[in-house]
Amino acid sequence: MGNFNSTSTLFNTSTLPFDPQEFPRETPRHYISATEQEIKDMLSTIGLTELSQLFVHINPTLLFPQPLDLPEEQTYQSVANEIASIASLSNHKISFIGDQLPVWQTPDIIEFVSNLRNLSTSYTPYQPERSQGTLISHWIYQCAMSALTGFEAINTSLYDRSFAIYEAITCAIRTSKKPSRILLASSLFPQEIEVLETLAKETDIKFDFLTLNHSTGRCDYQVLSSLKIDDVSQYSAFVFPQVNSLGVLEDVDLLTDFCEDNKIRSIACIDPFLLGEGSLKPPVEFGRKGADFIAGDAQHLAIPPNFGGPGLGIFGCRHNQNTKTDLRNTPGRYIGQAKDLNGRDCHVMVLSTREQHIRKEKATSNVCSNQAFLATLAGASILSKGSKGLGTAVELANRYQQKVIEAVLPLAGIDPAFPDNLSPTELTLRIDTSLSTLLHNARSRDISLGIDISDRCQTDEQGVALLKLSFSDLHSSEDIDQLIEFLRDEFAPTSDTASKKSFKIDQKFLRQTPIRIPAYSEDELCEYYGKLAELNVSPDDGCYPLGSCTMKYNPLLNDWAAGLDGFANVHPQATRGDAQGPLKVLYEIQEWFKGITGLAGVTTQPVAGAQGELVGIKLFQAYHQHLGEKDRKVILIPRSAHGTNFATAAMAGYPNGIVYLEANTQGTIDINDFEEKLEEYGEKLCGVMITNPNTSGIFETDFKRIADKVHEAGGLVYMDGANMNAIAGLVNLNELGVDAVHNNLHKTWTIPHGGGGPGDAIVAVSDKLVDFLPGKQIIQLKDGTYDSKKPKYSIGSFHRNWGNFGHKVRAYTYLLRLGREGIPRMSSVAVLSARYLFEKLKTRYNTLPENALDSPRMHEFILTLSEEDFANLENHGIPKNQAIPQIGKLFLDFGFHAPTVAFPEVFGLMIEPTESYTKRELDRFVEAVIAIKDIIDESPFVLKSAPHFTPIDRVDEVGANRNLRLNEPLDRLPPLPHNRISPSELMRLEIVEIKKRVIKLATDSQGLI
């Protein structure tokens, strides 16, 4: 694996569950694998002597003085100690908090699958032949959710339930062809209502609320039935929960039929955990025909609360004989069954023509990275529990609930608040004493009693408060006994139990049709998921050259830290006192990112790059509104930008306000074109969105000039920071003129990509926008403890909680290890590695942009073929539009993942090596890329049958899209294909040997493909 630049630090491995010395990329300083000598050699190959010379083309006034004003790096062991001591600041008690994030037992298989690096660290499965592991794991999730809900089409996740509801709303509007008016049940969670209102600002969407009946704790059905037909018919959709925020079951039959009768699309919010055997009725059974769309969350099936993040947003629609068009209007990714060119069964992503990378501002959504790895885990969790296990867990929670009800009935001053239609696992109690004192007293007996939800249902009764408790299989009967004992100590007995009645759930709320998802043993699942992982490749194994995705090494130390009890098991609604560990991490990371970007403020709430972009544009809107400039609705975006930029501007409410900026022949923004557009739209300008370094890997040297002119025109500047790995700790974004930037933690900041997510995107902003930031800012009080505070003019919230907290722990752990020297050094070596590869490959390949051969590359570059090469391939039956994707498949044969194909240049192969590989590994990669060029030149027919060593041949994606198959019963584990030669074996073979074998196989198969 190359000679790694190992430090001599001694590890006290006893505190860690793994020995870092056994993982060669884990121990080098700053996680940079190349030795100092290798760095010197690479510099010398490109004619330089110092890393700083890599950036001489950037105006020095834009660069940070070094060293940065940030803490120094720590040793591996001291990082481990520090992070453990922060986690220990949290308090862990018997908890009855559940509410919008119920907490259940996660089966042992979760830990096993979490540690399968080829699943957890690989990218979105854009190369299906080398991603069957991810694809099948997502297929299992889709099928399990389909079985539980009865819905035929479930996507492989959205960010969280609130975001899934919003996407369901936009989908309902598209399909109903009615005005964008939506009826929302007031009994939804307040956190999700806040997100919905934030997302809808500045768009055409308007919300009306169906009031709550304060005595039943449900929506007011009388109000609903008294709505005039004209009022009702204007709604596109009605959103309602099955179990509402007061812990009460809504009459989903009545609500769904109301929608059906009035031609409104119904969006039902569900909890999949409650849909197992013997539990609640699935949304397919709601009313006469079932709901139209579902939104929900499944984080609790996959992982512990993790301070509320990241969520696992479920979205589903019907797809059957009667309902065919909805699916094409939905957001997110779907996995379909497919065949390879030799008829083997396999899986592939389908329906991607709706997505932002193809349709830009016309896409159905801006979502790109989703919560893929949590979907993988939730699938494994359901297979481990089976539908029966889910039902049994709910039954146990229900027994606890019943026991507590029985215990409180003979007590005075405490009563079930809504005795009819209780949810099976929750209980809201009416308390006629001081609830804050009660909660305090419980805490002193080590019980987190539940939460105060009095503000969700304000009654006229003076001094009465509502306390909500959640029960689950995590509780023991001793926990319940302790709770009861506490309540008996706090409330005196009463003899008045005459009004008490049965609390059994009405049959009509329960599942009518049978469900059977078998439970598989842990051994079976370990073997199965272990095999799944072998079908993927990971950046652990070698260069994963996917441009724009920054597939660097993801340290094990980070994952260990995120899993510490004081982080993973803290509920987002825990009291401030119990959550000091997470709050400190959020505070520290806020401060680090101010230092890294040079900007004044930071929000840690967005959970992906695309969501960060949306935060940015919403901040711009709020800023302009605040200044009374309501007509600034134009966003300038370079044509080469990532599709999410356009889709984000559309989602923010400006589908018609997007103006494309053109590039010059050197691949940067054409300043003349920019000036013309500024002249034309100046007064209407909301802002500009620029990726820097741009998607061709070139630094936008006119960025500052453009930013100054945008500011002069009253606009604001968003920087897509997906490519921060090239400039972190080097370029001061404040000097550059940036007003908002997102930092993808799943790229630059070493968060595993999870086969498509969860991502994370810390957004930093200039001082103009600080008061508008979403979510809460973490502040440190005089006594050193941490608290949170809403900014003065906050635009609202983009996530029901704190965003993806676990990823913040991972990034913070990484930052502690890097320190002020490590951040710029990491970026410098990433740029050096790319420039070194570019130097070695530019003589064998043409490069893009066409006239930019001499523009200094940053962290990535684009290769292409000459027109003669393309013509030669055409002569051998490979059309020009298939040549680049097919060359991508040849990389798989050499044991690598493919570069990014066809983005941002249709005929380009974008390569990004990152700083994680030794020179020897990069040299081997060069050898492979040159061998691929030899094949293109000398044996072009090989491209037709590539790839050859993957578990399957090329996938028939067209067929899979034409004949959509989106689920199957899980009465057996989906069969697995087998590697013909595994990636690890390929890594051990000489490149010449692989080349020989590829040509031989292709020769043998000629005429068969």
Ligand SMILES: Cc1ncc(COP(=O)(O)O)c(C=O)c1O
């Ligand atoms: C340049 C660029 N911008 C934005 C995004 C979207 O980020 P995310 O997938 O985290 O939403 C990507 C993702 O690959 C990207 O490469």
